[in-house]
């Protein structure tokens with residue numbers, strides 16, 4: 177979508193897991209994906225919304241704990257607020273975490289940008305006996321506060337009305353938070369220095385003055401030079417008086433402002449007993465039982481996908497076969513038409529009949545567990561293991577996302593503060609079988625090799641990742657400093673998993689089917705023109721001599737580079753069979769091929785994202801290791817199995 | 819004693835954090851503050867320590883073992 181530059185901009189800003197993406201989805205029709213762990217919103221998601229006949233640009237900024245960025249995701253948010261013309265900030269707050277959230281609210285108010293507070297997760301805070309007095313909070317902040325429950329769309333209408341009021345108001349006059357006297361003096365002095373220079377930034381001079389003292393690295397060199405001498409004086413003075421450096425002193429003061437406001441506006445109902453869900457959480461995080469649950473979780477997820485996938489594919493088979501029987505008579509009357517139709521139809525059949533049945537339960541079940549908040553618990557439990565391979569628990573979140581799709585997983589590495597660790601994680605992500613590849617693995621297993629082999633392949637891939645991670649990290653030093661938020665465990669709403677599955681389904685139908693139909697068509701044409709032979713001949717040394725597979729599979733590798741699930745569909749095409757159970761290959765060959773395809777190259781979109789995030793060198797690196805690994809692994813499988 | 823050694827389910831007060839600026843700042847922004855109360859919820863011998871800042875509600879933070887060894891705490895009643 178092309179977004180008109182003249183539109184006024186509304187930005188949703190808040191800490192991770194405040195529900196920003198959920199609100200964004202409610203306010204717009206596009207479905208950005210939501211997730212219950214930090215750092216899911218890492219690419220800027222924007223859309224156009226209509227408020228009383230005026231169009232606005234709505235943007236969902238990456239979650240940030242403060243405006244002093246610690247990682248790339250937070251940097252993106254700060255850059256956007258400082259440099260772009262934001263006309264209104266919706267500061268979304270998780271009402272169960274009022275005091276922590278207010279620390280950032282104070283900072284956001286300092287930017288001078290018109291603002292409104294969305295007090296989200298009201299259902300949760302009520303359930304936990306937390307009551308927040310909206311009027312009092314409005315008095316303290318002197319900006320509108322709207323209680324909402326974004327997940328059910330409650331209060332969103334009020335929020336929109338209030339936004340519209342604020343956008344047409346000419347003046348706004350939020351609270352000003354004073355720091356303790358000698359800090360405040362330095363702020364005022366810095367502000368007067370900055371006033372001598374006009375800046376084209378979107379934020380107030382007071383905000384810039386505070387940042388010039390607190391965290392000057394985020395300012396451009398002109399402002400930094402202008403304020404460097406006062407920064408030096410203030411830093412020395414504050415360190416002497418407060419025994420904390422100036423950054424920490426300011427943070428502590430903001431923190432105290434937030435606590436003071438919270439004390440005034442929040443009341444807690446005393447609880448007789450901890451709710452069941454908190455007790456459950458103790459078990460899930462338990463040093464022993466936690467791992468038992470983790471194992472059960474894997475087994476459950478695995479069997480569910482397998483069983484559901486099998487059921488779905490059996491159901492889908494019936495209409496698919498029926499359609500095929502409709503055009504079969506053509507074979508006698510007009511063979512050319514028959515072969516063209518059949519070529520395209522088999523592409524569709526492969527996609528819908530083979531890949532989709534496993535893709536759907538996979539997405540549904542994974543996003544269901546994401547919604548509960550369990551994934552952060554997994555990160556917690558396997559942090560120790562990650563350390564062994566030179567990464568820390570933060571890499572777990574992108575890794576787990578990688579089982580869905582490498583693209584968002586690579587974006588999610590932005591929550592990793594350490595640059596080298598971030599690169600390592602991103603280079604390893606393409607090795608993780610994404611939903612497309614998992615569907616392929618499951619489908620082949622269901623048709624031929626049996627479920628246990630699937631487990632083995634996963635196990636193998638994880639070991640490979642561990643070894644490679646270990647080797648790379650030898651060159652990069654030890655990771656320290658995992659600080660990962662474990663959000664409250666939630667009873668998930670079924671709405672979001674179904675929504676995500678639907679989105680995935682639509683994307684699949686749009687993109688995959690297009691590729692498939694085109695692919696099948698091209699495949700049919702190349703076959704007609706006898707070009708396939710050359711492609712197959714080209715890959716033959718690899719496919720047939722080294723790996724001992726049917727030569728016809730060569731051409732499928734090209735399609736697999738476009739989208740991984742195409743491999744399996746094109747495989748039936750290339751070998752001229754109608755379903756996988758009549759695949760003219762031994763189980764050993766199937767497994768060799770599967771492991772090769774799983775590892776051999778990041779797909780096209782993954783490469784594009786790697787390039788965008790890290791540049792060519794990481795693509796080259798990731799591709800090289802994946803090709804080498806694919807070869808070695810396929811050979812290992814070949815020799816062990818035959 | 820360090821946070822890593824402290825007993826679970828007890829109220830602790832942080833006295834000192836020995837680490838570089840980046841990490842101390844990150845801790846600060848997530849609610850780990852010197853002189854403030856902290857509850858150690860859980861201790862996973864294979865991995866991180868789980869803590870909770872009662873002022874900040876129910877959300878828990880997982881801290882690396884290495885990091886937990888750098889955070890000095892004392893018992894507080």
Ligand SMILES: Nc1nc2c(ncn2[C@@H]2O[C@H](COP(=O)(O)OP(=O)(O)O)[C@@H](O)[C@H]2O)c(=O)[nH]1
Pocket residue numbers: 190191192193194195196197198199209210211212213214215216217239296297298299300324325326327328546547548666672
């Ligand atoms: N109970 C409850 N959960 C919510 C609400 N809003 C969002 N969530 C859930 O909170 C989690 C984080 O939401 P998300 O929109 O991804 O947060 P973001 O990180 O701020 O973008 C998801 O599991 C949402 O389903 C709400 O009002 N009530």
Ligand SMILES: [Mg+2]
Pocket residue numbers: 196197198209210211216217
């Ligand atoms: Mg988000």
